[in-house]
Amino acid sequence: xxxxxxxxxxRPPRLGQGPSPTNPRTPMSAHLLEHxxxxxxxxxxxxxPAPQEEHEKGRDAFExxxxxxxxCLRHSAAHVMAQAILQLWPQARLAFGPPIKDGFYYDIDIPxxxxxxxxxxxxxxxxxxxxxxxxxxxxxxxxxxxxxxxFGARGQVFKVEHIGxxxxxxxxxxRNRRKDGGEFVDLCGGPHVMRTGQAKxxxxxxxxxxxxxxxxxxxxxxxxxxxxWPTREALDQHLFRLEEAKKRDHRKLGTQLExxxxxxxxxxxxxxxxxxxxxxxxxGSRMRALLAGSGYDVVKTPxxxxxxxxxxxxxxxxxxENLFHFPEGHFLEGQQEGAGAExxxxxxxxxxxPMNCPSHMLIFKSRKRSYRDLPMRIHDQGxxxxxxxxxxxxxxxxxxxxxxxxxxxxxxxxxxxxEVGRLLDLIDRVYAAFGMTVELNLATRPDPKLGSDELxxxxxxxxRQALVASGRSFGMHHGDGAFYGPKxxxxxxxxxxxxxxxxTVQLDFNLPRRxxxxxxxxxxxxxxxxxxxxxxxxxxxxxxxxxxxxxxxNFPTWLAPEQVRVMTVSEKSLEHGAAVTAALRAAGVRVHFxxxxxxxxxxxxxxxxxxxxxxxxxxxxxLANGTVSVRSRDHGDLxxxxxxxxxxxxxxxxxxxF
RNA sequence: GCCGAGAUAGCUCAGUGGUAGAGCAGCUGAUUCGUAAUCAGCAGGUCGUGGGUUCAACUCCCAUUCUCGGCUCCA
Numbered sequence: 001x002x003x004x005x006x007x008x009x010x011r012p013p014r015l016g017q018g019p020s021p022t023n024p025r026t027p028m029s030a031h032l033l034e035h036x037x038x039x040x041x042x043x044x045x046x047x048x049p050a051p052q053e054e055h056e057k058g059r060d061a062f063e064x065x066x067x068x069x070x071x072c073l074r075h076s077a078a079h080v081m082a083q084a085i086l087q088l089w090p091q092a093r094l095a096f097g098p099p100i101k102d103g104f105y106y107d108i109d110i111p112x113x114x115x116x117x118x119x120x121x122x123x124x125x126x127x128x129x130x131x132x133x134x135x136x137x138x139x140x141x142x143x144x145x146x147x148x149x150x151f152g153a154r155g156q157v158f159k160v161e162h163i164g165x166x167x168x169x170x171x172x173x174x175r176n177r178r179k180d181g182g183e184f185v186d187l188c189g190g191p192h193v194m195r196t197g198q199a200k201x202x203x204x205x206x207x208x209x210x211x212x213x214x215x216x217x218x219x220x221x222x223x224x225x226x227x228x229w230p231t232r233e234a235l236d237q238h239l240f241r242l243e244e245a246k247k248r249d250h251r252k253l254g255t256q257l258e259x260x261x262x263x264x265x266x267x268x269x270x271x272x273x274x275x276x277x278x279x280x281x282x283x284g285s286r287m288r289a290l291l292a293g294s295g296y297d298v299v300k301t302p303x304x305x306x307x308x309x310x311x312x313x314x315x316x317x318x319x320x321e322n323l324f325h326f327p328e329g330h331f332l333e334g335q336q337e338g339a340g341a342e343x344x345x346x347x348x349x350x351x352x353x354p355m356n357c358p359s360h361m362l363i364f365k366s367r368k369r370s371y372r373d374l375p376m377r378i379h380d381q382g383x384x385x386x387x388x389x390x391x392x393x394x395x396x397x398x399x400x401x402x403x404x405x406x407x408x409x410x411x412x413x414x415x416x417x418x419e420v421g422r423l424l425d426l427i428d429r430v431y432a433a434f435g436m437t438v439e440l441n442l443a444t445r446p447d448p449k450l451g452s453d454e455l456x457x458x459x460x461x462x463x464r465q466a467l468v469a470s471g472r473s474f475g476m477h478h479g480d481g482a483f484y485g486p487k488x489x490x491x492x493x494x495x496x497x498x499x500x501x502x503x504t505v506q507l508d509f510n511l512p513r514r515x516x517x518x519x520x521x522x523x524x525x526x527x528x529x530x531x532x533x534x535x536x537x538x539x540x541x542x543x544x545x546x547x548x549x550x551x552x553x554n555f556p557t558w559l560a561p562e563q564v565r566v567m568t569v570s571e572k573s574l575e576h577g578a579a580v581t582a583a584l585r586a587a588g589v590r591v592h593f594x595x596x597x598x599x600x601x602x603x604x605x606x607x608x609x610x611x612x613x614x615x616x617x618x619x620x621x622x623l624a625n626g627t628v629s630v631r632s633r634d635h636g637d638l639x640x641x642x643x644x645x646x647x648x649x650x651x652x653x654x655x656x657x658f
Numbered sequence: 659g660c661c662g663a664g665a666u667a668g669c670u671c672a673g674u675g676g677u678a679g680a681g682c683a684g685c686u687g688a689u690u691c692g693u694a695a696u697c698a699g700c701a702g703g704u705c706g707u708g709g710g711u712u713c714a715a716c717u718c719c720c721a722u723u724c725u726c727g728g729c730u731c732c733a
Contacts, residue, residue, distance in 0.1 A: 105728095114662075208728030209661030216730055220661050223728070251726095255669075264706075264724045318733035321659095354732095389659055389731065390724090483733070510733090570690040597690065605694040619692050629693080637693060 069193075070230075074099030076137060076192040077199040077228035078106050083176060083184035084126035085224070089113055094186065095158040095212055095221050102238060103227035107210050109158070115222050120204040123224070127202060134197035135176040139190060147171045147187060158212065159187045201235040202228040205242075245496060250548035251395040257553055257610060259544075259561075260396065268393045268400030270541060275561035278590075279547070280540055282559065284381050286656050287405045287536065294422075296377040296407060301359035303383055307349040312514055313358040316351075322386045325351035352385035357508075357533060360408040361515040364529075369519040374529065375415050379407040381540075396545035403540050409532040410517070416462035416530060417469065420488070420505060423534055424470045427503045430536050431492060433658035434550065438503070439491040440472055443480035450484050451509040459507050459530070460486045484510035485530075494550040502538035502546065507531075554633065557613045557653035560590070564650060565612045566628075567594040567603040569619030577618040580628055580643055584616075589650045608633065613653075616646065 062068035078097035081104075085092050089110045097106030142150070144163055151159040163171055174192055176184040193199070204226040212218035229235040246252075254260045259276030262269075272280055292298050307325060310316040315323060327347035353359065360378045369376070381403050388400050411419050424440075431438050442463055445456045463486055467474045474488075481487055485507035491499040508531040511517075518526040537543040547555075557563055564584055568577040574595055581593040592612075594603050600617060607615050617629040621640070628646050630638040641649075 117663080206727060207662065210729050211660075214730070216660065220729080222661075225728085262725085267724065314733065322732065386732075391659065391661095391729085392731070393724095394726080567693095568690095569692050572690075599689095599691055599696060600693060601691090602695050603693090608694060615693080617693065621692080631693060 071099050072191050072193050073198060073230065074104040074228055075188075075190070076196070077202050077226060078104040079137070079174060079176065079184065079186055079188070079192070080127055080130050080196050080199045080202070081123065081204070081224065081226055082106050082108070082186060083130050083178075084123050085110075086184065087126050087130075088119075088122060091155070093156055093158055096162075097186075103205070103225060105210075105223050105225045107212070107221040107223050109219065109221045115207050115224065117207065120207070120224070124202075124204055127199075127204075130176075130178075130196050131200050131202070132197070133179050134195045135178065135184075136195055137192040138175040138177070139192075140173050140175060141170045142173055143170055144168075147173065150185070151187065163187060198230075199228050201230065201232050202226060203235060203239065241496070245498075245549070248496070248549045248552045249395075250397075250545040253548050253553040254396070257548075259548070267390070268388060268398075270396060270399060270401075276544070278561040279544055279555075279559065282656070283537060283540060283543070284403070284405070286658070288379065288381065290426075290658070291377075291379045291407065294426075295375075296379040298379045299360075299363065301353075301356060301363070301380055301382050303352055303385075304350050305353055305358070307351055309353075309358050309362075310351055313361070313511065314514060315354065315358070319354060322388065323351050323354055324385050324387050325349055353382070354384055354386045356380045356382050356384070356404070356406045357408055357511060357531070358515075361511055361517060361531075364410055364517055365515055369410075369517075369529075371412060371519055371521045371527070374410060374412050374519060375419055376410040377407055378410075379405070381405060396541045399539075399541050402542070404535050405537045405540070406533075406535050409534065410512075410519075410529040411532060412519075412521075412527065413458060413462070413530055416459065416507065416532070417466040419532060420463055420466035421469055423505050423532075424466065424472065424488075427490060427536055428472075430658045431503075433656075434547065435495070436550065437493050439493070439499075440467065440474040441477045441480075441489040441491070442467060442474055443477040443482075443487045443489050445486060446479045446481050446483055448483060449481075455509060456486065459509070463488060463505075463507070482506055482508075484508050492546075494546060495552075496549070498549075500542075500546050502543055503536050504534065504538065506533040508533055553611045555611070555613070557650065558656050560611075560613050562592050562610065562612045563590045563654065564614040564616055565592050565594055565603075565607045565610075566616040566618060567600065567607070569600050569617065571595075571597065572620055573618045573623045576623040576626075580616055580618060580646075583643055583647055584650065587647045587651050589647065589654065604631065614650070 062071060075098070078099065082094050082097055085106070085108060086094075091112075092108050092110045095107035095109065097104065144166070147163050148160050151163070171187060172189055174186055174188050174190060176196060178184070204224060206225045208223045208225070209220050210223040211220055227235070227238055229238060254276065257275060258273050259279065260270045260272050263271065270276075288298050307316060310319075310323065326349070328350050329347055359382075360380065363378060364376065383401060383403055385401050388398060392398050393400070409419055427438060442460070444460055449456065467488070477489055480489070487504065487506035490501060490503040490505075492502050493499055511531050512528050517529055517531075519529055521527045547559075551559075555561075566577050566581045566584070568574055577593060577595060581591055584591040594607070596603070598606075600619075604615060604617075611633060613633050615631040615633075617631060619629070622628055625640070626643060627640040628643055629640045630646055632638050
């Protein structure tokens with residue numbers, strides 16, 4: 001029952017992390033300090049004075065001064081935008097407008113108005129006016145009665161509702177006075193920057209829907225996203241970074257590199273084309289081999305189960321909306337009415353498994369287990385289906401059919417620390433191979449939870465010990481564990497500094513109980529094992545999407561579906577080209593021979609488009625000398641070398657580094 | 659599922675009620691060429707699907723499917 005790892009929002013890259021070929025980051029702190037560049041007179045004003053101090057969320061809440069100041073700036077930008085929107089649509093009702101990673105948003109309801117992309121420009125123009133006025137953010141404290149009266153009189157129903165929920169005596173409000181005598185007043189805990197002029201480098205990005213308080217039964221609001229930075233340069237860099245990310249979009253590269261496709265008739269399920277299937281298979285088979293050699297039992301389990309399995313696991317009650325299920329038998333159009341007639345037995349209900357864990361419980365339970373069998377590790381790359389909401393599907397990152405490098409470890413309580421230690425090593429080893437860094441956090445007991453405090457104490461302590469023993473630094477996510485057990489959250493950072501959650505290690509006290517698992521201990525008594533859900537890649541689909549974007553499609557030689565393209569200069573060298581191709585192929589190199597009659601420049605251009613790591617150019621010189629002229633995708637013309645040297649080089653670079 | 663946007667040739671895209679276009683890719687021919695696009699010709703689309711309005715619909719309206727941006731969900 002491994003929770004599906006989810007992408008997490010962009011985070012800034014950490015120093016010293018993996019390869020950052022296009023690491024666009026500029027040290028922000030420089031801009032945020034007192035002395036701004038001379039060319040940016042506004043910036044001196046913008047970043048000079050520290051943000052206002054008297055507020056609920058203080059400096060201490062942030063990791064760095066830089067984070068703190070950006071938070072204030074972005075929070076303030078949301079106010080500036082809200083003011084602009086109220087100028088354009090006085091009937092607008094404001095909900096929440098928080099700062100977020102790289103920017104801010106504001107949720108707004110404008111009765112009778114649906115914002116369009118074109119409106120963003122209008123709002124931006126109005127924002128410029130507010131920025132230019134350089135209004136002061138004036139902080140005031142009001143009683144709740146005052147605030148309710150003020151916002152109520154102005155139709156700000158969301159603010160009024162929110163005030164009612166605030167567990168405080170007095171609320172803070174921030175006031176901006178306009179030159180035309182008007183003013184913008186917003187309920188807000190702060191903190192803010194001093195003046196609206198500081199939000200000069202701002203850009204609105206997109207529109208979307210969002211529910212009031214995030215609940216689908218509540219009214220839907222319009223959310224306007226924007227980004228704001230201390231300097232023009234930082235804003236431009238951020239916009240450039242967004243463009244870069246767009247170029248690396250796995251959906252675009254997936255088409256361009258012929259890795260996978262989708263079809264309307266199988267929404268949320270990928271077709272893996274030969275080159276994509278190569279990646280999929282390489283990762284899967286390598287992982288299977290790796291695990292089989294380190295004490296795992298590799299299995300394959302059914303896709304379709306009687307609903308009883310899911311009733312036992314609890315999925316039927318708690319996960320049914322994501323479960324594909326159907327009555328056994330044939331679906332005949334027009335015959336549904338007759339079903340369930342008197343005397344007829346209810347058809348058996350079948351479901352497609354959304355997770356592997358229940359099947360693994362059945363395997364454990366299939367015979368009497370001894371403490372000598374533990375830890376028992378079952379690995380399964382079975383096909384899983386989850387009926388995700390149609391609007392949630394997105395490329396390979398959000399699909400309905402996928403596979404995981406999933407395993408369940410059945411352990412005795414006192415084996416938790418050691419097993420988790422092994423997992424940390426494994427996860428490090430794998431992510432290091434891709435040049436990705438991993439950050440760890442221990443997620444502890446939530447409320448409500450299953451199991452006694454003593455059990456949680458021991459389990460959390462086991463995880464903590466494993467983390468400490470590994471020598472890795474880790475943080476705490478208090479209360480973020482699953483209700484059935486604590487877990488370790490892994491944040492994996494890619495080349496663009498974006499964090500993803502792929503790997504997972506979760507303890508589970510629940511499933512062993514539901515399936516009534518037990519093993520015989522050395523004391524000849526029955527004991528309940530603890531289950532550890534664990535995955536390294538998570539879903540192959542999403543991991544491959546991350547890899548595509550991490551490398552920008554430029555896969556290293558060991559991973560590239562096509563490693564070398566041999567290309568002839570003219571038909572005079574066809575024979576030598578074929579011989580070189582054969583030599584590479586005989587050595588196991590993934591090679592394609594371009595023997596067409598196009599010019600060599602054109603062949604190179606096409607080959608670059610497919611991001612093949614090496615080109616072997618074969619002309620009359622190479623024919624005469626028995627050599628190849630090698631061009632690298634990443635380093636250009638490497639000159640000529642002996643065929644065997646080239647083959648050796650490719651073979652050496654083909655070693656899978658994990 | 660909800661809000662918004664979109665769907666035109668294999669790909670990227672133009673086309674605001676009057677007979678569907680471009681570039682690349684493809685095919686055929688010519689060309690045999692040395693490190694990021696050789697030339698010419700040909701072929702290719704029921705404009706996502708189904709209804710409707712209209713003399714006339716890629717274009718306007720309705721429904722629907724899928725995709726995208728978010729929300730939501732992921733015990």
